Amino acid sequence: MTGLLPAPRPPLEGAIGSVAGGLDFVAIDVETANARRGSICSIGAAVVRDGVVVSTHSWLTRPPAGLDHFDGINISLHGITPGMVADQPSFADRLDQLLELSGGLPLVAHNAAFDIAALREACVAVDREWPTTDYACSLIMARRALDLISYRLPMVAAECGVDLAAHHEAGSDALACAHVVLEIARRRGADNLGALLAGLQVLTGRLEAAAWAGCRGTSTYAGPQLPDVAADADPEHPLYGQVMVFTGALSIRRQDAWEAVARCGAVVEKGVNKRTTMLVVGDGFTGHDPADFWTGKAAKAVLWRERGHRIEVLTEGDLVDLLAETRTSGVRDAVLA
Template sequence: MSSWVAIDFETANEHRGSPCSVGMTAVDGHAVTDTWTTLIQPPTELGHFNPYNVRVHGITAGAVAAAPGWKATLAEILAFADGRPLVAHNAGFDFSVIRAACDAEGIPWPELQYTCSQVVARRTWQLLSYGLPHCMDAAGHIFTDHHQAEADSKASAEIMLAAMRESGTTTLDELLGKHQIRWGSMTADHQWRGSQYQGPGRDRLPVPGANPDADPEGPLYGLTVCLTGTLTSMERAEAFNRLAAVGAQPTKTMTKKTDVLVSAAQTQLKPGDTLSGKLKSAQALLDASQAIEVVDEDEFLRRLGA
């Protein structure tokens, strides 16, 4: 497929059904052809604005007072997409927003096919972090407007285009086929599946103390997650409990078994930043060919809820 659309949502609070902004970027062939964005008035019962989310994206309740609601916005999203497949960075988050907002408004899920630029980036580059700033750096772009929906959607598009150049492919089908990544989908009868890497790799089994009934396709399932710094969104004990609930193993100490380092003290880690002690340890492990990734608090929250 040579024509597709990248999408990004920002939410008013920790609930996935609280979209307050959306941005979309259309691609045809090898170039961005159009963009669109709007603020959104979240569903009424989910419409409170969490101070943490406001600090991340700068959108307030007052800013969306005259914005369209979810039902009208979804119609515009589908009109802009015009039947084309969608791409998002950490697609599990963005498409859970669509499902949860539809559920909150009592409207059917749309029929969508989608994939994830973060999953593609992991198969394309070996990076310390697969957040948008690091992936854009790997793609050869400077990125300064993180958490602005239109800019984030365009960044996701540019990452996919760069990955196509790296792999020598020209369509999404070719790119996903080369990297053994399946399409994600959503249907009106409440069926969905994520866009995941399907190739050989380490088995992701539930770890001791983790919830054995957690979703095995969850982004943190079966992983050892180290936390460093003080989270602003929750106490450390709650973070440990939520990690166990999604099938992960929380730890305070970096080891060779660590898969993900959540760096709360250094949010929105950017290329060229001075690294803390644990981040330096993570970089050393990555340089030694260990698969380890650093995420900031916002990315951590997205993965917990994806």
Template sequence: MHSVPVDFTAIDFETANPSSASACSVGLVKVRDGVVVDRLHRYIRPPFPHDEFSEWNVRVHGITRDMVEREAGWAELLPVFRDFAGADVLVAHNAGFDMRVIAATTEAVGLDVPDHRSLCSLQVARKTYHLESYRLPVAAMAAGFEGFSHHDALADAEACAAIMVHAAARHDVDDLDRLAHVTRVAFGAIGQAATATRKATHGPMALQ
């Protein structure tokens, strides 16, 4: 499989509970010309009142309140995220979830939601592979990326990045706009980008 010159930042969040504003871990993977060039993982202290750790979520990702109580909150980490991601398209598996986490956690700490377009590797995988399941470990295996620790935010972001690079090569495209076009997967957006997109496509409407 030849390398493809796609650029993006892959992202994965884990949350403390069902609230989208309860981010407790983030993994970021920067891809340039189809190659991972930088990685970042941080635990996050979720903002009050979204800081309860549900038994179900802890069972899934293994992160507990004790592990994050001395970590930075999202208000301190948002500048780190902005520096890392720049103006990149954000890629995530089930991207709607991760984009809601960015928006809700940012709003919970009283800051402006950053502007980003997003593209979902789950939707791209559905248009690229023929699989019984499109869960991240299965889709990543189809892309030749396996043996990673699912629900570790950094490992999940790397798996997501691998899917997008492999899918771009499979479809013989060299950027995410072309990949979105050929797979007919729509970009998402958060921040002012989302407001502008919504106005352009729907006219004035209440923000969700």
């Protein structure tokens, strides 16, 4: 998907830098071969200059050695097979291409915690320093700017009037992410990425050679703090302070899921009510339409939303991604340990 749009301006010299300029950024997406985040098999990018997408890119890549097996569930999502990447450039080569393309611009991804963690783990796997970059997350922006029942990319794109041509094709997802950010900026009247993030009370993430700090909201959940919140939970974790209800079967024991979210500072309740902020739908649910949420608890969530209460619906995959972010900052030594 390269070359469909006018060529970008020459990249700036130096490391990827500040978000203080105009609406200039590079939206990215990565797809992985298996459950390991560093098993990157595809990278997509959409370059935005002065609020306009000027080029799009979609690259296949060989995952780092040791992380290069392909799981069937991943293949079913993105359609990429071992044979398709066998003769493709290595991750290290593709990372060089991305950094050359992105020189001087911040990165943005939908659920940047996943994509940036994938880059970190893949760099460790190929014994390479992490690149230096500021980054932001369109999922966090959407949670602040929009009132939706789910903030997965297809639903956010639909709300923003953005065409998502092929979900889980890296170039398509990156392009949709770029347009989502541009639409949120338009609605908020922001003419640069820094002003947009400040207005949404979102802190820029930062990745450096030996440390990282995640993109996150500047204020934590201010709802009722019920007694089951873990005392040592990270208050910056996206699940901290959430009141969560589960419905349907999960691939892990329900008790294990309850304990996992409690360690992140969430409160688990058995029924949906006006305190509920998140509903996790199991049974392999992957739909996009609230009408497809067929359980009684899901129906109650829709009803409470109609009454003006914000409740977000998560799939099990969404929950797994959130639980994987056990820390909101860290150093490379901790990853290597």
